[in-house]
Amino acid sequence: MNIREIMKNGLWDQNIVFAQVLGMCPTMAVTTSGTNGLGMGLATTAVLVGSNMIISSIRNFVSPQVRIPVYIVLIATLVTIVDMVLNAWMHDLYRVLGLFIALIVVNCAVLGRAESFASKSGIVASAFDGLFMGLGFTLALTAIGLIRELIGMGTLFSQASLLLGPKFAFLEMTVIPNYGGVLMMILPPAGFLVLGLMLAVKRFYELRAAAKETAKTTASPTPLAEGAIGCH
Template identity: 60%
Template sequence: MAIKQYMRQLYEGLWPNNIVLKQTLALCPTLAVTSSATNGLGMGLATLVVIMLSNVSISCIRSWVTPQVRLPVFTLIIAALVTLVDQAMNAWVHDLHKILGLFIPLIVTNCAIFGRAESFASKNAPVPSLVDGLATGIGFTFALVLLGASREIVGQGTLFSHASLLLGPHFTWLEVTLLPNYHGFLPAILPSGGFFFLGLLIVGYRLVEQVRVKRKLSASAMSMESTS
């Protein structure tokens, strides 16, 4: 039963309750750092680590924190974890750290992290909270990589450029040139392109959701007819 529940949590975080495509949260880093799939992956993974650790930490201390001070305590925990992640990236993936810049410390202000801490981690045990953080982080990373990949392909004709900066030299095979001799389309990787491509992704997401809901309703109607 627990495994099914955790799998359901992962699915909910990835698609039906995706914090970017469904809830339209955390749009500042989503729009700012997704000029390439590699940048989106780096920011997504950093946020994933923070939200998992913060969920577990807050869940462990939830019975000791009074409601009056919970928000300052949550802020302090998240800020400390973001500082650790920021310093780790500066030490081990310095080039990518320079590209992401200020947006790594700004993970502290990510409303999705506070939202999961307040609505889930502060009310549940550590293991479900860990899974919830993993699900939310995977969904966020998926949205950032999808947006970054679409902007990078249109803007530069490449995919996962400079992936070795994030994952190491053994992952240079991810760096693909999809459109040789392509001169690029600059607006796609500018901030205005972020708004445009995010709008397209949200439209596509809602169209897919409409089809999914219609199929689910038709399947339930057919099952009811067969039982009657």
């Protein structure tokens, strides 16, 4: 599998949220704003890249009978490191995400990529797989968070400078001034609502693209076989 296919799979075809519908716990819980979704997605991406690379490098030395426990221990170690890094350098984001950072260990997508891809592929390909799977997850969480934040509070990336650092202050926008907000959009039910609508849009786009491709294939004439003699 080449890099282009890995990128397409991670961002679209096998997107963790929009295609595989995995990682629903953080997807529903932390996407009350775009900033939270971005932070959670980047933390998960770091774990995915690191775990994929390590597991790919040791795949020939681990007995098949104990591979799953070994993978879980490695993933838990990386999650602990990410947790400590966020606590040390992004403490405000760490406080907001809280327990959901530790729950990356039980995110099916992380162990799933280790088992289905990293354990069967080279280090470079596994690193790219982890990167694009993580970026696809980040884009999904950020998009859901931005929609909920915009409708719920009329802002985009509010408190980005506080949670992610002063360098992210340029992301903060007040789209609808003096907006009263919609409380439901920052409550858990809105996460299911927004996710369902986005899944429907993705499915509609894929069906439409497939229909166009089928129509294009049907409309194109079939060339005569080489050497065929036409009838008169």
